[in-house]
Each structure stands twice: as structure tokens, then as C-alpha cells.
Amino acid sequence: MIETLKKGCYLIKNQVILKDAARMDKNEISVILAQAGLSPLSTTDINEETAKKQTIAAKIMASHNQAARGDKYLRLRFDSLASHDITYVGIIQTARASGLTAFPLPYVLTNCHNSLCAVGGTINEDDHLFGLSAARKYGGIYVPAHLAVIHQYMREMMASCGAMILGSDSHTRYGALGCLAIGEGGGEIVKQLLGKTYDLPAPEVIAVYLEGTPPPGVGPQDVALAIIKDVFPESFVTNKIMEFIGPGIAGLSVDFRNGIDVMTTETTCLSSIWETDTRVAEYYRIHGRPEAYQELKPGDVAYYDGLIRVNLSLIEPMIALPMHPSNVWPISELNRHGLEILRMVEAEGQKQLDNDALAFRLTDKLVEGRLKVDQGNVVGCSGGTFENIMIMARMLAGNSTGNGAFSLSIYPASQPILLELTRNGSLEKLLCAGAIIRSAFCGPCFGAGDTPANNSLSLRHATRNFPNREGAIPAEGQVAAVALMDARSIAATAMNGGMLTSAADVDIPEVSADYFFEEQVYRRRVYQGFGQPRREEELRLGPGIADWPPLIPLPENLLLLVAAVIHDPVTTTDELIPSGQTSSYRSNPIKLAEYTLGRKDPFYVARAKDIYQRELHRRKQPPLAMMDEEMQNLYRLLFTGAGVDEAHVNAFWSQTGLGSVIYARRPGDGSAREQAASCQKVLGGQANIAIEYATKRYRGNLINWGMLPFTIDPAEQNLLEVGDYLYIPNIRQLLLASRTAFPAQVIKPAGITPLTLKLENLSPDEREIILAGCLMNYYNPTRTAAK
Secondary structure (H helix, E strand, O other): EEEEEEEOOEEEOOOOEOOHHHHHOOHHHHHHHHHHOOOOOOHHHHHHHHHHHHOOOHHHHHHOOOOOOOOOOEEEEOOOOEOOOOOHHHHHHHHHHHOOOOOOOOOOOOOOOOOOOOOOOOOOHHHHHHHHHHHHOOOOOOOOOOOOOOHHHHHOOOOOOOOEEEEOOOOOOEHHHHEEEEEEHHHHHHHHHOOOOOEEOOOOOOOOOOOOOOOOOOOOHHHHHHHHHHHOOOOOOOOOOOEEHHHHHOOOHHHHHHHHHHHHHHHHOOOEEEEEOOOHHHHHHOOOOOOOOOOOOOOEEEEEEEEEEEEEEEEEEEOOOOOHHHHHEEEHHHHHHHHHHHHHHHHHHHHHHHOOOOOOOOOHHHOOEEEOOOEEEEHHHHHHOOHHHHHHHHHHOOOOOOOOOOOEOOOOOEHHHHHHHHHHHHHHHHHHHHOOOOOOHHHHHHHOOOOOOOEEEEEEEEEOOOOOOOOOHHHHOOEEEEEEHHHHHHHHHHHOOOEEHHHHOOOOOOOOOOOOOOHHHOOOEEEEEOOOOOOOOOOOOOOOOOOOOOOOOOOOOEEEEEEEEEOOOOOEHHHHHHHHHHHHHHOHHHHHOOOOOOOOOOHHHHHHHHHHHHHHHHHHHHHOOHHHHHHHHHHHHHOOOOOOOOHHHHHHHEEEEEEEEEEEOOOOEEEOHHHHHHHHHHEEEEEEEEEOOOOOHHHHHHHHOEEEEEEHHHHHOOOOOOOOOOOOOOOOHHHOOOEEEEEEEEOOOEEEEEEEEEEOOOHHHHHHHHHOOOOHHHHOHHOOOOO
């Protein structure tokens, strides 16, 4: 089904893959090409350096690269930007504090996350009107609530072949439309708004070679989950670009491709891109933008850093069981061995919940060996596409979802899709079957909509099924879970009243993909202000919108409390800052910070706030005044045998900042939300320590908030415990000197243990941002708090 090659290979004329071309002579290569009906190729053409530039991804990045010749970093400028209503307020506030006067490129502000306005009184709609006022003041594009989810609007109206888009949402993926799109934290959006660049070493490019044809009943989510299952565990494509090529693409509709493409985020890759064809050209024509199309394909000889070969004909309907999109099983296997598989999932899930008071149960949902679920959702950028819903309508026509506990909700991804489903009669079929039709909303994807009942299991064609992603609140004794599945199998399950059913086991009707895009839906409601800033207008600030607090530059030395230690294999951004109803508070940095690690370590906030209060005291009081018993003991441990000499105490405490640090084995999988880092910073956090970072975007968020993204050797991962202190002397000077290894001391009641912290692959700008204390200070030093 899926074969991976974890070393370089060549693609010849988009048809033949040579895995060991460097060792072949001219005759061997000629024979292979002749067998494929291709003309001979000289061995001199097999040149890795030249062929690397012939991938689609490399050609697009080269056209957007602003770097001088010889610069080891790509310095990219994007064609447009996108944010939604739980990120754009903080981004614009950061950009304002950094000197923003107008948006220099199209910036789309959508409203699809807190659009229900269900939590916190007026705060969500206050954010929306802030967004509209910002679009007017700075010259942006504003998409009102319920009109479209962020990624569907960008597909329909902004993507184009050969373009690059940066979005403050991790699922910013428009590769199937020939557009190289990247999801990042808000700091990277701010840089683009200030006319700066997105800097990174040239990423590796992995070929995803598709061949064959999906069997009936197999949808895009099935293909995506099969790939995620294979590549996520070993981090094969982490921070790399997945480039989809091969003969299997031609048989896939554009909606099908989009459904696979958006899920590449769950592999932890940086981005994705696909070769384009007449189907993509037709997509742009339908959407009134034929000029956005161009044919994209690799050069005659293209070099890839690895290969994922997918035989679509062997894919079968899949389910990703809780609590990660990589926990994938064929539905047929789960139906045969449900008790055995669900017991394993229960055990792992209980570990992840890390709460003995909560009982995570799935086996009690087995009925005569088959899993019976409580809810079905088809939603958002992955599930709510026109084709998915059309197929569901045909499957459910004349059937019933039943009048029991099981419910089915469907969220078309945009109003134009909803309008066309109304015109062609699909909505009538779905409504008569018992489905509930909602507006364009991302809530079920992140726990802010259709939250199931306690101890329930929800099936979703959505993007993620992390712990508590369905909206349950463990602190209140709630536990529920999500399994990911394709819309086709969700429809099949709905036909059976919630009894898990593979779409391969029912008849899948043929559907017409004919689609008329009604642009007036957008033309009459979307505010199009790019290039027309109204600088004289005021931003509309609601009572829940707060400025970022002042932050100081990096001190000379750091003394950090280890405020949380997480040994899970992966820590998601959902665990660092919970999603769901807390998303409504993301325009108030201080209030949101109260939820940091709330579902993983409820005592973290109190620990971090305690040491931060001491830091604030340090800045305002004479050093001896802060020397309580604990600080005196720490001082004596650091300077063995030293008395409390006033001159030395003054010198030490005037240059040593207090703060907190989190250790997590592999943090940052999941969302691009910068709040996973900024909330720690607001509470006085100065660093993270990890074996490795799950994504570039989380590490980048730490850097943009002036935090040190340290790594340590795996052998030292059990050294740190909650309550320890970490002393890092001369951190500022060592960082200025571009050091990559930092000697530190772990202070425990029993004594001191040395620890080497590593800080590798920092660009010069990233180093300066950390020294300045955060991105805002770097661009606008006048806002820096007094030391």
C-alpha cells in the first residue's frame, strides 16, 4: 500500500524513479529509460545539486527568495496572508507595537473559529469588529462570520499556481491547487506585515508518488490517514515539503486532492505541493480566475530527499482512533478485532489523560463486537467540501440516521458550497435523512462546537483528534473522544444508526461533480480593502482586547524554576494551551495565560506566577530585600561557602533574571497558535527544554516570544524534576558570541548537577530577537520594559 524510501532518489521525466542512480553507469540508466519508452539520458545529467532545483517546491521557493547569492538561508516573501478570529487580534496588536502603518500585501481576516459568539458575552463579536476596523485602517480583506472557513475561502479566492501563502493556522495547505502554503505562528505573519522575510534553511523535499485508483468507498481522508500512519511515528517528513507527483493524481478530483492535502499537516511536514493538470485549470475557471492556473511539474531530472510511494488501489477505509491522527486502523480490522484493539487504545489514552480520576472507556461501546458511536461530524477544510457532502447526500437519500442518541451534523465549508448544495437538491436529501446542516464553522475541529456528552465517542471528518480536542473539560470530570474517518464511512455509519460501518460495505452512488460557483455571495459581503488603507480610522477595541504586556531583554544570567515536566512521547499545542472555549480569550494575553497547561498540569500556572512575582520584585527592590530563605539557600548552593556578601549579592541579582522553564520530550505538535508560547512568556517563562521540537512553527513561536528553545541529549531527559532550579550563567554573552552549547547547573535540595543545553540552527535575526526579549522589542526597542 505504502512504501517509503528514506534516502535520495531521482525522478526522470516524471515517469521513472531511480533510487541508486549515483551508482549506475550510463548503460544501466539507458536500459531503464528505454524500458519506459524514454529517450536516453547522459550520466552527466544525474547531478544532485542541479536536480534539487528541479522539484516544483524548489522552483516556487526560488521565485520568492529575497536572499543574496551565497546566503545559507532562504528569505521568502509571500503573495498573501491569512488569519482567523483566534489569531488576528494578537497579530495585529503585535504588528502595531512593532510599527505597522499599512498591510503591504493582501491579508485576509476570516471569522470561522469563534463565530458562534457562545462564550464570554460580547468578546467574540468584539474581536470580529476589531478585525473589520483593522481591515479598514490598514487595507485588508475581511470575511464575515459564517461565510467561509479560512482555508476554503483561500482556495476559492486567493490561491494560484506558483504562488506562496502564509497563514496563522497550521492547516494552511493549498498544494493541490499548485500553491505552496505554510502555516506558522503569528510572529511570522507580523514579519511579513512589516516587509520582512520568512527565513529558513532550504527544506528537504520528499516525493509522494501516487499510482493506482482508489476503490469505491475510499475517500481523501482514508488516503491521508494511511500516509500519516506510515510517516508520523518516525518523523520522516518533519519540517520537510511533501511533493505529490505520479500517474495516480490524474484520476483524483480537485476536492479529493484538497482533502488529502490539508491533512499533510498531521505528518508534521512544513508544506505540500502537487503537480497540476487540466482538472486544476477547470477548478480555477469555475471560480472565475482562469489566469491563476499554470501547469506545474518537476523538471526532466528532479532529485528528492526521500520517497513515499502510495498505491491508491490498495487503500481501504480507515479510522484514526483516539488520541492522534496517526493511531490508524483499517475499519475492517477494527470490526474484526474490536475488543483487542480498543483495549490497547484505552490503555494508551489513559496514559495521555494522565488523570486517574477520569476513566477513559471505549470497550463499553462494543455491541456484539462492533463499535457503536454517539455522533458524526463532517466539517471544515478537510470534511466540508462540495464533493464530500454531495456523496453523503446520495448515500443517505431515502435512509434515516435514526432517532436514538446518534446525531449527524454537516458543516459546508463555505456559503457558495451551501448555495450549490441547495440548488441541486442535496440539502433536501440530507435534511430528510435526519442530518443537521450548520454554517461554515471550524468549531468541531478544535472543541468549540458539537461537544459530545461525557464518555461519548464522536466520528469526525475533521483534522485532529488530540486529547480533549472534542471540547471535554477534564477538570470538571468530563472525558470524551474523537475518531477521525472519511465522510463516506461516516455516512455509512449514519445509515446504520451509529454502528461503525465501512463505506466499502455499502453501495457508493455515482455523483456528478458539476458545480457552479456563485461569487456574489462574497462580492456583496466581503470587505475588499487591500491597497486602500484608511489610516485616519480608529481600531474598535472591546473590553476583552488587551495589549501585550512589556517584556524585558534577555538578562545576563538566568535562574529558572522547572515549572512543568512532561515525558509523553509528543506534547501537542492543545496541551500547552487548551483549545475549545479558552480560544475566546485569545485577545487578552493575561487572561488567556491562566489556562496554560490547564489540562496537563493544573499547578503549572501557580508555580510560574510565583517565580515571576519574585522577578518583578527583583526589578524594583534592592537585591537584599528579595533574599528570602529559599533565595538565600539557592545563592549558597551556587556559591558554595560564600556568605551573603552585599556587594556580590547586588552584582548577582542585578544581572540574574528569574523565570520558569518547561521540559517536554517533543513539544509543539499540532496547531500553529503562537499562544502556546506567548502564554508561557506572559507568565515569566524564559525557555523550553526538549529532546527535539515536533514542528518548526512551535520552535519559531518560542523564538519570536524571546524564549530559548533548548535541546538536551536523550540520556539526560530524566534529570529535571518539577521544583528544581536551573542556573544558566552568562547566557546573554554566550548567545552574543553565537555559542551553541551552554553550560548550566541543575539545583536540587541535595546539590548541583551540571547540564549542557544546546541551542543550534539559530539564524542571526532569531538570535537578536531572543536577545531583545521578543519580536516586538526587536522591531520597536522603545517599547522594551525597564530592567
